[in-house]
Amino acid sequence: MPTGRRERKKAATRQKIADAALRLFLERGYDAVGIRDVAAEADVAVTTLFSHFASKEALVFEQDEDFEQRLTRAVTGRAAHEPLVPALRREIQALVRHCTADSAAPIWRMIDASPALREYEESMRLRHAESLATAIAADPGLSVTPTASRAIARFVIDAYSLAREAADPQAAVGEIFQMIEAAWDVTCPSGDSAGTATGTAGP
Amino acid sequence: MPTGRRERKKAATRQKIADAALRLFLERGYDAVGIRDVAAEADVAVTTLFSHFASKEALVFEQDEDFEQRLTRAVTGRAAHEPLVPALRREIQALVRHCTADSAAPIWRMIDASPALREYEESMRLRHAESLATAIAADPGLSVTPTASRAIARFVIDAYSLAREAADPQAAVGEIFQMIEAAWDVTCPSGDSAGTATGTAGP
DNA sequence: ACCATAACACTAACGGTTAGGGTTTTGAAT
DNA sequence: ATTCAAAACCCTAACCGTTAGTGTTATGGT
Numbered sequence: 001m002p003t004g005r006r007e008r009k010k011a012a013t014r015q016k017i018a019d020a021a022l023r024l025f026l027e028r029g030y031d032a033v034g035i036r037d038v039a040a041e042a043d044v045a046v047t048t049l050f051s052h053f054a055s056k057e058a059l060v061f062e063q064d065e066d067f068e069q070r071l072t073r074a075v076t077g078r079a080a081h082e083p084l085v086p087a088l089r090r091e092i093q094a095l096v097r098h099c100t101a102d103s104a105a106p107i108w109r110m111i112d113a114s115p116a117l118r119e120y121e122e123s124m125r126l127r128h129a130e131s132l133a134t135a136i137a138a139d140p141g142l143s144v145t146p147t148a149s150r151a152i153a154r155f156v157i158d159a160y161s162l163a164r165e166a167a168d169p170q171a172a173v174g175e176i177f178q179m180i181e182a183a184w185d186v187t188c189p190s191g192d193s194a195g196t197a198t199g200t201a202g203p
Numbered sequence: 204m205p206t207g208r209r210e211r212k213k214a215a216t217r218q219k220i221a222d223a224a225l226r227l228f229l230e231r232g233y234d235a236v237g238i239r240d241v242a243a244e245a246d247v248a249v250t251t252l253f254s255h256f257a258s259k260e261a262l263v264f265e266q267d268e269d270f271e272q273r274l275t276r277a278v279t280g281r282a283a284h285e286p287l288v289p290a291l292r293r294e295i296q297a298l299v300r301h302c303t304a305d306s307a308a309p310i311w312r313m314i315d316a317s318p319a320l321r322e323y324e325e326s327m328r329l330r331h332a333e334s335l336a337t338a339i340a341a342d343p344g345l346s347v348t349p350t351a352s353r354a355i356a357r358f359v360i361d362a363y364s365l366a367r368e369a370a371d372p373q374a375a376v377g378e379i380f381q382m383i384e385a386a387w388d389v390t391c392p393s394g395d396s397a398g399t400a401t402g403t404a405g406p
Numbered sequence: 407a408c409c410a411t412a413a414c415a416c417t418a419a420c421g422g423t424t425a426g427g428g429t430t431t432t433g434a435a436t
Numbered sequence: 437a438t439t440c441a442a443a444a445c446c447c448t449a450a451c452c453g454t455t456a457g458t459g460t461t462a463t464g465g466t
Contacts, residue, residue, distance in 0.1 A: 004432080004433070005431090005432070005433085006431080006432055006433070006443070006444080009431085009432090009444080010443085010444070013444085013445090034420090034421060034422085035421075035422060035423080036421085036422095044445075044446085045445065045446045045447065046422095046423085046446095046447090047423095047424080047425095047445080047446070047447080048444075048445055048446070050422090050423070050424080051444075051445080055422080055423085056421095056422065056423090118326075119322060119323075119325075119326045120322075122322075122325050122326055122329055123321075123322045123325055123326075126325055145378065146369075147365060147369055147374075147375045147378050147379065148378060148379075148382070150365050151358075151361060151362070151365055151378075151379045151382055152382075154357075154358075154361040154364075154365065155354075155357075155358060155361065155382075155386075158354060158357040158358065158361070159354070161357075162350060162353050162354055162357065166349075166350055171350075172350045175348065175350050175351060175354075175390075176350065176351075176354045178389050178390075179351070179354055179355075179358075179386035179387075179389050179390060180386065181389075182385040182386050182388065182389045183358075183382035183383065183385050183386040184382075185385065186381050186382050186384075186385045187378075187381075187382060207463080207464070208462090208463070208464085209412070209413080209462080209463055209464070212413080212462090212463090213412085213413070216413080216414085237451090237452065237453085238452075238453060238454080239452085239453095247414075247415085248414065248415045248416070249415095249416095249453095249454085250414075250415070250416080250454095250455080250456095251413075251414050251415070253453090253454065253455080254413075254414080258453080258454085259452095259453065259454090
């Protein structure tokens with residue numbers, strides 16, 4: 001019961017749709033491609049497409065669940081007694097590096113050019129912040145109020161979003177995380193801010 | 204040339220549409236009311252409605268420009284030498300009090316119930332954060348990097364958003380602004396954190 | 407009195423999305 | 437091997453927000 005044929009076929013269909021969509025979007029532009037075009041290119045019915053993706057925008061952010069999981073695992077899966085904020089900083093740095101890579105540039109250029117995609121990404125980020133807040137609040141080694149955990153989660157997501165748009169993304173992550181570290185120290189009873197990397201410097 | 208008849212009529216039409224929309228939305232629910240219903244109730248053509256409001260969601264957030272102006276004026280219009288963060292805290296407190304008042308409850312219940320409205324509000328908040336960041340960056344009395352000003356602006360908007368949803372909104376504003384104050388002190392060369400409300404565990 | 411233009415109206419359409427109702431494929435139980 | 441329920445898929449037709457195109461009226465300045 002691990003990998004039935006049904007699940008494999010379903011995943012293949014999903015991927016076929018996502019690939020067709022991305023190809024067309026990059027070729028002709030997001031707005032110039034209709035849902036019916038994508039469905040035809042992937043050789044599926046429109047209703048099938050919408051049974052795999054909740055909206056046209058979701059076709060572009062195919063792997064947002066990976067993103068969400070990486071964030072929460074940076075919290076739940078970190079080494080024992082490892083402080084929270086540096087772990088999050090490392091993860092955000094990796095994510096920013098990943099999505100500012102040259103290979104991802106055309107996709108992000110497309111996203112930045114489309115208000116609909118930007119808006120969708122914003123609401124995705126809010127979902128991610130909420131997941132992150134839940135993970136932080138659930139950590140038995142930390143004792144923070146619900147409000148503080150939600151605030152820190154939002155700040156971390158803000159860091160990602162702002163760094164991605166900054167002239168020097170890596171430096172921006174460093175700069176904003178200095179601020180987050182300070183904000184965190186206010187809420188956290190234990191005063192060990194060990195790991196507060198002052199650095200702005202790159203790799 | 205201040206109040207010509209034309210401008211008055213235009214404003215009246217706009218208000219007539221907004222009133223009709225809010226009435227129908229609260230009566231029957233946002234999703235159950237179509238644009239054509241609103242236009243009919245306001246006795247205007249659909250195209251006229253869309254020449255006053257950019258989208259269906261914008262009908263609900265009629266006064267979002269006030270919100271934006273209050274934020275930027277809290278920065279640009281504060282007393283000389285008054286520290287930034289406490290001024291912002293006061294403004295956010297007032298805004299939160301305003302939109303958690305009993306009279307506003309039905310509207311916010313409607314917004315919270317509609318994904319489309321929530322998403323629209325999120326993108327509105329991002330616009331507001333951007334305006335706020337511009338105002339902060341333009342303040343000659345402050346010397347902050349663009350990234351830091353954008354980060355602080357987002358944090359402030361986050362405070363508003365989180366406080367509105369918190370069990371005790373006023374307390375949440377206080378709690379988050381302690382964090383913001385600490386984050387601000389990191390970026391700001393002058394160490395005068397005068398106005399840091401309640402107990403801060405300083406570094 | 408005249409005219410450029412703002413404000414409004416009407417129709418028809420476009421494009422994302424969904425409901426309704428069908429067919430085929432799959433996994434499992436007999 | 438047969439049977440069966442559910443999953444995955446397909447098709448058609450529509451709904452609804454939104455816009456283009458085009459025309460009409462009211463307004464304010466000259």
